[in-house]
Amino acid sequence: MTTVIEVEGVSKKFKIHHERHQSLKERLLHPRSGTTEVFDALQSINFTVGEGETLGIVGHNGSGKSTLLKCICGVLKPTTGEIRLRGNLAALLELGAGFQTELSGRDNVYLYGAMLGLSRKAVDGIFDDVVAFSEIGQFIDTQVKFYSSGMYVRLAFAVAVNVDPDILVVDEVLSVGDERFQAKCVDRIMRFQQEGRTILLVTHNADQVRALCDRAIVLDRGEMIADGPTRDSLRIFREHLLADAVEHDPSHLLGTVHIESVSTPSGSFEVKSGAGLHLDVSxxxxxxxSGNFVMELFTHNGLLVSRSDAQGAPVNLLPGHNHVAVDLGQIPLLDGVYNLNVGIVDPRGHNVIAWSERAATIQVTYDGREGGIVELGATIRQQ
Ligand SMILES: Nc1ncnc2c1ncn2[C@@H]1O[C@H](COP(=O)(O)OP(=O)(O)OP(=O)(O)O)[C@@H](O)[C@H]1O
Ligand SMILES: [Mg+2]
Structure with a gap:
């Protein structure tokens, strides 16, 4: 078997600076204060991947999976060691890494294509397939910053699988979006396998690793503790999981946390502009x-109105039914139908544990005279 990826003695150190002085003024007065700690995110990692192999990479949160993939893709430079690749590579990195959010979906497709060495004409050739696969439709000309997490991943996946890469790298993005789209992605990955391409897959979903990977490596605090057939590696990983605190790792949680419903006390999702709405998320x-709650609100035609802080609000879930109360104080929206996505993410905001697209549809009525999406309520006078 031809070797297409060679990772040899790769280590990655991060410098973390701890400020002694917290206020901006103190920091300006003492610019070199504080201490610097060196942190080993990866320690002498060695492995090779053969052509046509699908390699799973599993490990707890913070074990170095994304750092390893970023080194392989050339986004990060290893501190020591070497990585050799044969063929071109397309990567789907963590949410947020990848697209230029100020640019439209269309521009990002061309930019990404160019980064992979595709001519403009070559991208023209795959463009329709990308848009069709992503189901982004007319939003292809909208700036990516207005995309929902689901739309973002759909477009990123569509580009990565259509640029005809020899090596496909997927980091933990398949858990976003609805189940139908996830299934479509998994189908596409399987087609890639049949075509003899090489795949690196990071996912917290052990079932996906089992279904897709021939072989898996296990990372633990930056060290590779296993490399072998998927079943053996997953067993080693599970044994480690038992030894470690549950709250540090959501890998076994995927599928165990579920957003059941979003309801209102009156059962109605109709609200007057300027009034409040209380939502009960079950x-x-x-x-x-212990994770964080996040939400996104969209217009009926898919334009992002608001997204909560990506890190979300902390919630402590207990076994069984939990209720998260969302109080929308004074809804400044004008007439229209708005869709709400809600989710639970891990405390660092890196991984989606549970997600519900269009968990609720809110109908806002407005009898004022402004047009658009929000009421500005400006006072206008001549001086
Ligand atoms: N740019 C950076 N600067 C400093 N530390 C970093 C940086 N990037 C990652 N780290 C740290 O390196 C460690 C490994 O992070 P990494 O994102 O690779 O983990 P991971 O296995 O992908 O985790 P997750 O399952 O949460 O995605 C973590 O402790 C993280 O905090
Ligand atoms: Mg990661």
Whole structure:
């Protein structure tokens, strides 16, 4: 078997600077204060991947999976060691890494194509397939910063699989978006396998690793503790999981936390502009889990109105039914139908544990005279 990826003695150190002086003024007065700690995110990693192999990479949060993939893709430079690749590579990195958010979806497709060495004409040739696969439709000309997480991943995946890469790298993005789209992605990955391409897959979903990977490596605090057939590696990983605190790792939680419903006390999602709305989000969890709650609100035609802080608001889920109360104080929106996506993410905001697209549809009525999406309520006078 031809070797297409060679990772030899790769280590990655991060410097973390701890400020002694917290206020901006103190920091300006003492610019070199504080201490610098060196952190080993990866420690002498060695492995090779053969042509046509699908390699799973599993490990706890913070074990170095994304750092390893970023080194392989050339986004990060290893501190020591070497990485050799044969053929071209397309990568789907963590949410947020990849697209230029100020540019439209269309421009990003061309930019990404160019980065992979495709001519403009070559991108023209795949463009329709990318848009069709992504189901982005007319939003292809909207700036990516207005995309929902689901739309973002759909477009990123569509580009990565259509640029005809020899090596496909997928980091933890398949858990976003609805189940139908996930299934479509998994189908496409399987087609890639049949075509003899090489795939690196990071996912917290052990079932996906089992279904797709021939072989898996396990990372633990930057060290590779296993490399072998998927079943053996997953067993080693599970044994490690048991030894470690549950709350540090959501890998076993995927599928165990579920957003059941979003309801209102009156049962109605109709609200007058300027009035408040109380939402009760019912979350069913099979285990205790401390994560964060996030939400996104869209116009009926898919334009992002608001997204909560990506890190979300902390929630402590207990086994069984949990309720998260969302108080929308004074809704400044004008007439229209708005869709709400809600989700639970891990405390660092890197991984989606549970997600519900269009969990609720809110109908806002407005009898004022402004047009658009929000009421500015400006006072205008001549001086
Ligand atoms: N740019 C950076 N600067 C400093 N530390 C970093 C940086 N990037 C990652 N780290 C740290 O390196 C470690 C490995 O991070 P990495 O994102 O690779 O983990 P991961 O296995 O992908 O985790 P997750 O499952 O949460 O995605 C973490 O402790 C992280 O905080
Ligand atoms: Mg990661």
């Amino acid at each position: 979350v069913v969890s099979q285990t205790a889990y």
